Amino acid sequence: MQPAKAETSQTATKDMKDIVALCKRRGFVFPASDIYGGINGFWDYGPLGVELKNNLRDLWWRRMVTCPPIGPDGHPVQIVGVDSAIIQNPKAWVASGHVGGFSDPMVDCRETKLRYREDKLKAMTVVDKKGDNFYIAFDEDADQEIIQKRLKKLGIAYEANAPMGAFEKMYKDVPNFLEKVIGPDASKVGTLTPPKQFNLMFQTYVGATADEDSKAYLRPETAQGIFLNYKNVLDSSRVKIPFGIAQIGKAFRNEVNPRNFIFRSREFEQMELEWFCHKDDAAKWQKFWFEERKKFWKDLGLSDENLQMRNHDSDELSHYAKAGLGTADIEYKFPFTAPGFGELEGIAHRCDFDLTQHQQHSGEKMEYIDPDDPKNRYIPHVIEPAAGLTRGVLALLCEAFTPDPNRPSGVYLNFHPKIAPKKAAILPLMAKDGHPEKAEKLYMELREEFPVDLDIKQNIGKRYARQDEIGTPFCFTIDNDTMNDDTVTVRERNTMAQERISMSKVAEYLRTKMKV
RNA sequence: GCGGGUGUAGCUUAGUGGUAAAGCUCCAGCCUUCCAAGCUGGCUAUGAGGGUUCGAUUCCCUUCACCCGCUCCA
Incomplete structure (x- = not known):
């Protein structure tokens, strides 16, 4: 089919070099310590990058914790959040297997x-x-x-x-x-x-003296912070199995060889859910979360063509997943992996590995007592949808990056309005004749509800081009007609088409587009 | 970590053992009724450190960062 072919060739022109250059030029991602020549494996998020990252983070949190999905029984599932410390008692990492497994x-x-x-x-x-x-x-x-x-x-x-x-x-x-x-x-x-x-955990020392006894680690995953709080959450928040605990936060791995921009970095962010359920229900829930998570990424605009689902082979399973149902990955076709795919999120069956380990090492009982049958005590099994927040940002950037020789910028970022760092720009056609004043009025009206830009400088073409490059979905332009009838033109990013709407309808217009 | 490559302004490129050049971007102003137009002006660079030299961006060494291939990714 012709259109599909055209789309493929466009995908093929996506070049990591161009994406990295755009990220720096427009303020999405900078090399960390850039003025000192950078530091391998670390990246900083600029003014637009942090907005993009926060948008993805907030959408995940909303989808998981604030407004969790409807379960197989027709009712919303039960999920609470935590935000645990990055440095924990080092014994936790012995129990989790990281101290052993990381130092081969x-x-x-x-x-x-x-x-x-x-x-x-x-x-x-x-x-x-x-x-x-x-x-x-x-x-x-x-x-x-x-x-x-x-x-x-x-x-x-x-x-x-x-x-x-x-x-x-x-x-x-x-x-x-x-x-x-x-x-x-x-x-x-x-x-x-x-x-x-090769110890992949970053080490540090807690307290003033740097000796063996004060050695501690930066967490290599956010998951353990959840298991460490499993008992506290159970005892304080009236959750009942099945339920989930979610966490978003930084994790650190001293990777041998960081590569591919922010795909594999030494400091990164994870969005993890640990879903606690009965052993017999693990298969059902793994399937549920797999479907749910796939839908999440699609809703954000990642295309079917660039997404792939893959089960881990038995020899690549993690120590905690070997005994269970395995791990299913959601993979994205990044420009640097194409035609292959790279991991975006893994949905692992961690069995009762972690809670059992912590029970053994800490001596604390991790058993769940069935409220309907107090004699029924068990250590729950865990299904873990673990996504990379910073990898998600990269996938969104790669997906959005669209070369287009037919427009002045040569490229635009096709972000879904939900994740775009700026939802709209307000542009007076000229810097005179009352246009800026009208523009400012509209800006003041919108700014409390939406992240919007007001841009008055330079000619309109340059301003459209700039907004294209940062992925702003809509531009509202004030012209002489606005002076007479209070209407503005809406310029849609992807099509560059314009329509005229009443200035008083702009907020409503944006609200509608945000939901789509 | 190994092997190969690359480092000149925000970007793309030029150039030289002796004052580092240009286009675009960016900023300021003028002009301008819808897609990087035009005019004027402005900011900004030899990745870092050392050596050779009267003098190094250029030659040499070290280092750092990035890219490609391997390796790694519990």
Whole structure:
């Protein structure tokens, strides 16, 4: 079909470079510490970026907490919010598995440029012609067949009884081990680097002394702040299973390699819901939230074409999701992932992993007591729709970015009016003949209800172009006719079409458009 | 973290071992009855640090940031 084809080619012209440049030029996103040359993995949100981000954040909160969706039983589901501390007792991160899971030592291969987790490797001891030992490293999953094939390729006779040991242990025990070992995919000895620690949690010290006892972590996810408060919320807010606790906030991960603008940064924002339900209902609720969340992103203007739903393969599941129903991702086709997709939100079945862990580590009972049957006590299961707020902002920016050679700006941002940083601009056609005064009158009328711009300087074309670039959906223009009959023209961003409406109807006009 | 590439004004580009140039944007003013028009004026740059040199934006080293590929993304 022709139109679809045209749309695809337009999508293909979206270039991250142009999007990043527009973000900086118009004040959406700046490199953090720009005047000092930036800092890898950190970004600042400018005057328009913070509006956009706040709009997305507020819409999520409204959709989840203030006005939660209607459940399968026809009644609104029950969700309350929290805002927990970024720094918590470090024991919380031991219980959650982050302190262990985040500090795996890694080994690099200089020959193949591949990287391995040290604890996932094993090594075989082989004797060469001179009678000296050397070693061949394998992936821990390598079976007999793989091992035989590899040995054949390396020209080494296979010996069924050749000793095989954990890489970790042999690195410690065998002198100059690295000089004598062939990497899992290498052809020569001595290409592996010493194991290096990659701790993905940011560390700090609480209090004046910087010693082991005062060590603390910046949270790598907002979810744990919810689990930590599960009991407090249950005891204070009369919620009953099934119910949810929501949180929006910053999280920090010392990523090895931040990439792709704000997609993977070291400081980012999450919007997470932990939905507590009975184990037997987990499947039902995961489906419910998956549909609900998909609808959310579509309602904000992300197109079907750019959205994809994908279930995690079993080998990519997180430690907490392995035993359950798995994780379903909502993915977006970012310009830098296209034709592939990148994660926007994950809907995970965390089972009872987190509450059980906290119960064990803290000694506090995390059981829920069924009010209808007090003998029925259980640790609820959790369905977690966890979305990236800053990733959402990026998706909205990428979706909105629309090159258009037919207009002066060459590009416009096609934001839904609900998320546009500015809802309208009021533009007197000329800076004389009473136009500015009329414009200011309209501006004063609208400003209390809508974020609007009043722009008087320069010719009208430049002003339309500027509003196109920041994604303002409507421009109200005051001209000589306004002086006579109090009507203004509405210029619609996407079509550039104009219609004339009464000045007194402008607020109502905007109100209507906000709902669509 | 590895390999490759790139860093000159807000943007796009020029140029040189010896005063860093232009277009657009932006700002001010004039003009202007609807899409970056015109005229006048203005602000703003060699990513940072070090070395060689009488003199470095240019050559060398280090570093930082960004882009691409790998890796990583619990």
